[in-house]
Amino acid sequence: MSNPGNPSNPGNPGNPSPRNLASASAAAVDREKRSERRVIVLVGLVLPLVVIAASVALMIAWLPRLPDPVATHWGPSGEPDGFGSPWAAIGLLAAIGVVFSGLMTYTAVRAVARGAEPASVRLTVVFSPVFAVLLSVIIAGSLGLQVDLDDATEAGDVFWVFLAAAAAAAVTGVLTWLALPSRGSNPPTPTPEPAVTLEPGERAVWTRTVSAPRQVLAVPVAVGALGLVPVFLDPEMWWSSALLILLAALIALVLVARVTVDSSGLVVRSLLGFRMLRVRLADVVSAASVEVDPVAEFGGWGMRFDSRGRRGVVLASGPAIQVERSSGGPIVVTVDDAATAAALLNGLVARAR
Incomplete structure (x- = not known):
């Protein structure tokens, strides 16, 4: 007879086994990610495409009332100085809007799969409807100025169109950000690499080149x-x-840098020797090796910062040194063999203390 109080009994619903608990937890995480992906597709792809489609439909409805060619560019004086087919403006909005929305949605979905921080994912998703509204108001508004004109040279200044586009994009960004759910808190501080043991007076230097x-x-x-x-x-x-x-x-x-760890701390220099970033050894609390996705976490490559307060030189996907500092937020530098660099930096800090 089985013991109903035995916690090892997998059939006892009152005492689920660790394996069942792990499976339930994994299933919950999977459901949460599926739900988040649906929200990302809805806000990052469907909503921008609706805005673009509505703008395109409006401009097509205006075609019989537009001059041909239409004004497509305005000079510093506010007068039209470039002209083209209205279909070119319509095609430009459709092409750029669809490609950008698709790219932002793909980036956000990929970021969720990699476990990127919530604020970074939300920021990526918000860019999509903001850009769609901005571009739609600019292009549709510039054509709207020319409705019922006999000659496109009579079109007025587009200053107010750009102002309206900026305002509409800002409102869209704020509303979209507030509407998007958050996945929870940011990931914890990574575990520092075990420090390399250094004898007093022993000199140690680590250096690598990294490029985009x-x-x-x-x-x-x-x-x-x-x-x-x-x-x-x-x-x-x-x-x-x-x-x-x-x-x-x-x-x-x-886009190409030399990363060095030595007794002075962490230094990143450009190919010409220009110092891009420096963390003095006295400012280092600890160093760890982390995995970084430049697009999902930092929005691109170069000297970047993210929504968690991290900043640094982000040039490649993969391993990176993350340095916790006493004087500010974490510093991140993407580079191969980051674990060795972090271990040496921790060893130098330990010896200095």
């Missing part, structure tokens, strides 16, 4: 190539080319 993915490194190349266009079209526009090429160089400088 190839597709990100292509950005400064594309900007630099774009910078050659103005000077080829008009030699007097050399200053515009120079600015774009300078921008490309500045972007490239922060």
Whole structure:
């Protein structure tokens, strides 16, 4: 006869086994993630697509009352100085809106699967309807100014259109943020790596190079190539080319870095030796190795910050050093072999104390 009070009895509903408890917990987490994914798709994809579809339908309804071509660009004086087909404006809104909404939704769903912090996921989702509203009001509003005009040159200034777009986007962002549920608190502080034992006077240095993915490194190349266009079209526009090429160089400088841990602490420098980040050894409380997703957690690559108060140099997905400081929030630096770097930093701190 089985003992009804025996906790090892898997058939006793009053005393579930640890295995059953673990299964129930995993099922609850899975249900929560499925529910969150549905909310993300609804807010991050369906809502923006509805806004874009309504704007496209409105602009198509305006077509018989619009001049052809329509004004598509306004100069510093507030007068139209660029013209094109109204269908180009409609197609631009549809294409950019759909691609951006899809990208933000995919990023948010991926972030949930990786267990990213709630605020980071919510921020990613909010970007989608905000951008859809901003772009829709700008493009539809600029066409609305031209309804029933015989000539697009008669279109007025678009300042108020941009102001209305910014206001509508801000309201959308606040309402969407408040409407989205939170998944709970942020993850706890990671466990520090075991410290390397260092003898008094022993010198130890760890260093690695880290770079952004190839597709990100292509950005400064594309900007630099774009910078050659103005000077080829008009030699007097050399200053515009120079600015774009300078921008490309500045972007490239922060996409490849050298990370060093030594007796001075943690230092990150660009390829030209420019110091991007430094944490003095006296400021280090502890160091740990963590996994980082640049897009889901930090919104991109480069010198970044996230919603948890972390900041640092985020150039790759995968391992990163997370340094807890006495003077501020955590510092994160993505780099291979982060566990060794964190262990050495903890060893240097232990010896200094």
